[in-house]
Amino acid sequence: MVVYSALPDPELTALLKEGDETAFTEIYNRYWKLIYAHVYKMIREEDDAKDVVQEVFSNLWLKAAAIKNNTNISGLLYTAARNRVFDLIEKNKVRSDYIGEIAAFLSDPRNDQVDTIDEKRILEILEREIQKLPPKMREIFEMSRKEDLSHKEIASKLNISEQTVKKQVQNALKAIKPKLNDVGVGIWILLLFR
Numbered sequence: 001m002v003v004y005s006a007l008p009d010p011e012l013t014a015l016l017k018e019g020d021e022t023a024f025t026e027i028y029n030r031y032w033k034l035i036y037a038h039v040y041k042m043i044r045e046e047d048d049a050k051d052v053v054q055e056v057f058s059n060l061w062l063k064a065a066a067i068k069n070n071t072n073i074s075g076l077l078y079t080a081a082r083n084r085v086f087d088l089i090e091k092n093k094v095r096s097d098y099i100g101e102i103a104a105f106l107s108d109p110r111n112d113q114v115d116t117i118d119e120k121r122i123l124e125i126l127e128r129e130i131q132k133l134p135p136k137m138r139e140i141f142e143m144s145r146k147e148d149l150s151h152k153e154i155a156s157k158l159n160i161s162e163q164t165v166k167k168q169v170q171n172a173l174k175a176i177k178p179k180l181n182d183v184g185v186g187i188w189i190l191l192l193f194r
Contacts, residue, residue: 009072016067032057036049038078039081047137051136056077060076129175137172140154140165141169
């Protein structure tokens with residue numbers, strides 16, 4: 001009987017390439033804490049760090065057959081995590097730049113559009129910002145605001161803690177409120193967010 005915990009990384013990697021789930025589990029158990037710590041140190045956001053780690057290991061499993069022979073599995077995981085963090089940072093920077101440009105345009109007193117923003121437009125802006133949230137945060141936020149479920153109900157449905165639900169909703173509000181304020185619709189926040 002093979003004792004996977006005693007196998008060196010190259011042997012585990014070879015087994016992983018063949019689709020061995022136990023080898024994948026051993027690699028995961030060996031490296032997930034290190035990869036999480038590495039990612040968290042870079043982005044300082046627990047939920048995003050967990051999402052990155054989940055994505056890195058999901059991709060490892062899905063693309064296992066394509067791993068080159070003699071690949072350093074820890075190096076592969078660190079590189080994949082770092083690249084995913086860079087993608088996340090770039091995406092957030094582009095999003096912030098875009099919102100900033102819209103805010104500057106709408107807050108310019110020379111633009112008549114500021115006075116003519118109507119409820120439909122505000123709801124479009126709100127929906128666009130909701131769609132930009134990370135998938136899990138968006139799902140929780142929509143269950144809270146669109147389906148009007150309590151934190152307890154959401155936690156039960158998603159099999160997560162109420163504290164996680166509360167934190168995700170708070171983070172979603174933190175992400176959305178400033179963007180609505182930036183485009184001059186602060187009054188709507190009182191109506192849309194309870």
